[in-house]
Amino acid sequence: MEKSEKRSMKRSIKELESRFAMLQQQLKTAKVPVIITFDGWGASGKGTLIGKMILNLDPRGFEVCAMDEADAAEKRYPFLYRYWLKLPAKGEITIFDRSWNQEISVFRVDREKKHKCFKEQLESVLRFERQLCDDGAVLLKFFLNISK
Numbered sequence: 001m002e003k004s005e006k007r008s009m010k011r012s013i014k015e016l017e018s019r020f021a022m023l024q025q026q027l028k029t030a031k032v033p034v035i036i037t038f039d040g041w042g043a044s045g046k047g048t049l050i051g052k053m054i055l056n057l058d059p060r061g062f063e064v065c066a067m068d069e070a071d072a073a074e075k076r077y078p079f080l081y082r083y084w085l086k087l088p089a090k091g092e093i094t095i096f097d098r099s100w101n102q103e104i105s106v107f108r109v110d111r112e113k114k115h116k117c118f119k120e121q122l123e124s125v126l127r128f129e130r131q132l133c134d135d136g137a138v139l140l141k142f143f144l145n146i147s148k
Contacts (some may be wrong), residue, residue, distance in 0.1 A: 031090040037099035040144030062093035
């Protein structure tokens with residue numbers, strides 16, 4: 001990438017960061033909850049990207065939830081329960097570093113972890129996301145892929 005392209009990209013990023021901070025205030029005023037999910041392969045840069053994204057946001061209006069594998073206590077509840085607890089209030093943003101999508105994709109990719117409840121969990125996710133959107137939430141889902 002040439003120096004002029006890098007400068008142009010940095011300028012664009014700065015403008016987008018400012019725009020995102022303004023959007024956060026507009027979402028708060030309009031009382032629109034926003035859910036952003038970042039999934040991806042290990043070391044794909046989810047945490048780094050989230051860190052850059054939140055740099056200019058008002059910390060009172062968002063929460064970042066790094067979701068590890070469910071612990072023993074969480075496994076006693078329905079599959080999506082621990083995510084449900086982290087949903088944003090109206091006018092706020094929740095950013096998930098790993099989401100329910102990651103858990104579903106692991107079943108699909110890892111044959112050893114192939115779970116008999118895969119279809120049931122997939123249907124639960126679709127219902128869950130539909131309910132969120134029907135209730136007025138904005139749902140943004142990203143999957144980060146890395147390659148050589």
